[in-house]
């Protein structure tokens with residue numbers, strides 16, 4: 199612990215909230231809702247003016263929807279975050295206890311610092327400070343905080359329902375997803391201010407092969423387990439075609455002047471990057487699983503089951519497949535691809551979870567330009583660019599009522615920090631946490647009349 203150094207009061211607020219283990223579980227009976235009660239109480243204690251002066255609607259079990267009335271309600275904006283966190287794997291080698299919020303090396307360490315309590319506290323702190331100064335925003339500002347983003351996102355859907363019931367059509371929405379990303383591409387020295395303008399869809403399929411089963415002493419060839427195994431290896435060998443979405447092309451257009459080495463000089467010289475589209479798609483697929491996931495729908499074979507006993511032939515064999523649907527593809531395209539790839543019409547394909555890719559939010563647009571300008575003002579050396587998010591956020595529900603949904607958290611994150619999300623050693627730099635508060639302030643103060 200760095201004990202001697204006095205910390206900004208906002209940092210102590212973050213630490214107090216990180217210490218409360220608001221862990222959400224897919225099975226709600228495992229969730230300790232008393233931690234969520236404690237979190238909401240602590241939040242009210244830390245941000246008294248936000249709770250006194252803004253209208254508050256409780257959403258779902260522990261979600262919050264605040265309305266800060268502005269001079270106008272014509273172009274309302276929604277700032278989102280979530281208060282739940284993913285569980286901690288007891289075996290993982292955290293350097294500092296995950297729910298202690300200790301300060302080391304100029305950072306607060308703990309589960310939820312990056313995902314997503316840092317943003318929640320920074321947004322609240324910005325509003326609290328503006329309220330203290332007697333500021334009224336030009337437009338209505340809504341704060342929407344989900345309580346189950348990591349498992350179902352029902353709170354976000356209910357917040358959307360509440361807003362539609364009240365006739366609110368947000369001008370734009372900001373949620374987690376992007377960041378000021380260091381080491382974003384190999385050799386790139388400048389940080390990228392990545393703003394997610396769409397996200398891949400999450401879909402789950404189940405493949406089922408059926409047969410007679412029976413005693414393991416008299417096996418027949420090509421039983422359900424074998425047919426399923428063949429189908430899976432065929433699927434593994436056949437990827438869906440890559441498609442370079444306009445968002446990714448735009449990212450390369452903006453990043454090219456800053457890229458060192460041969461890639462930079464090639465991209466930098468080409469004024470019309472569109473001509474490189476096929477080449478770029480192939481290069482990304484060849485560069486490894488992460489870049490490949492940027493340009494195509496992916497299939498991860500996750501669960502497998504067959505016979506319940508080693509001396510019984512399975513009558514049914516099942517495999518679970520987690521699909522991430524690329525913008526431009528649909529769930530139906532993905533299912534059709536699996537159907538073709540496995541070459542076995544007797545295997546049943548069930549869609550057990552259906553999520554399409556989110557619509558693409560515009561970038562040639564005043565709201566995006568406002569984000570760009572405020573990001574550049576707070577992080578002058580960052581190159582701002584739209585990108586396709588691979589993970590899912592609560593903000594996907596808001597695409598039902600809003601065309602401009604942007605995913606960006608105003609914090610500098612190194613590659614190691616990004617990898618710590620949902621893993622171990624999650625930590626948020628104190629200096630950049632304070633920059634984040636400034637960014638939310640600036641954004642609210644920049645809302646046009």
Ligand SMILES: [Zn+2]
Nearest residue numbers: 313314347374
């Ligand atoms: Zn999150």
